[in-house]
Amino acid sequence: MWIVFALLAAVVSATVVTLSKAGIKNVPPSLAFAIQAVLIILVSWGTVLWQGLLPEIGKIDRKSWVFLLAAGVLTAASSLLSFRALSLGDASRVSPLTNTALIFSVLLAAFFLKEKLTWQVLLGAGLMVAGAILIATTKPASKKESSSKNGRPASGTTIYESKPTA
Structure with a gap:
């Protein structure tokens, strides 16, 4: 459970x-x-x-x-x-790094709580570290520009220039 x-x-x-x-x-x-x-x-x-x-x-x-x-x-x-x-x-890059806490938890539990580490736990922790590093160091995907719907600008944008044109 x-x-x-x-x-x-x-x-x-x-x-x-x-x-x-x-x-x-x-x-x-x-x-x-x-x-x-x-x-x-x-x-x-x-x-x-x-x-x-x-x-x-x-x-x-x-x-x-x-x-x-x-x-x-x-x-x-x-x-x-x-x-x-x-x-x-980005949340998709921050979260994997903060979740490397799992690896630290495994190590601290072994050291302080005397929990036994098996090869499966060590391999899994190593894969988690590799995955977190891969995700964190990968260049983030570029974000799409706001698109308009029905000819109107997306929410939060203005349709007027800040400087008048003459």
Whole structure:
């Protein structure tokens, strides 16, 4: 069942990247992240309340608090960096690079959590690195110019010259 949840998380994450890129066109990346963060807080604490887990807070040990708080700070930093990258680059090129986090996760899990690495995991991680590098270093496709429909200019364009011609 974990595979289903992991794949659903991947689909949702990909959708988030696409929506975030569309949303930050006219919004500073830090502000866009702050707006999303408020919603994350509301949804996550709403889930805790709905599941009746609020009393469990008192049962969390000090070591777990340290790990969870550190992970929270790093999650915020990661999101801020991702939003900045998205504001500067194409989502189709930024996302593969940010998803090299998968490779770092494999390495950190092996080192800190003592998880065993098989040749299949190492090969898969290597292929992911190669794919991310290939996508990120490929020249982006040129964007098409705005086209007109029914003889009218596309939305956001003007039909008048800024300088009068005489």
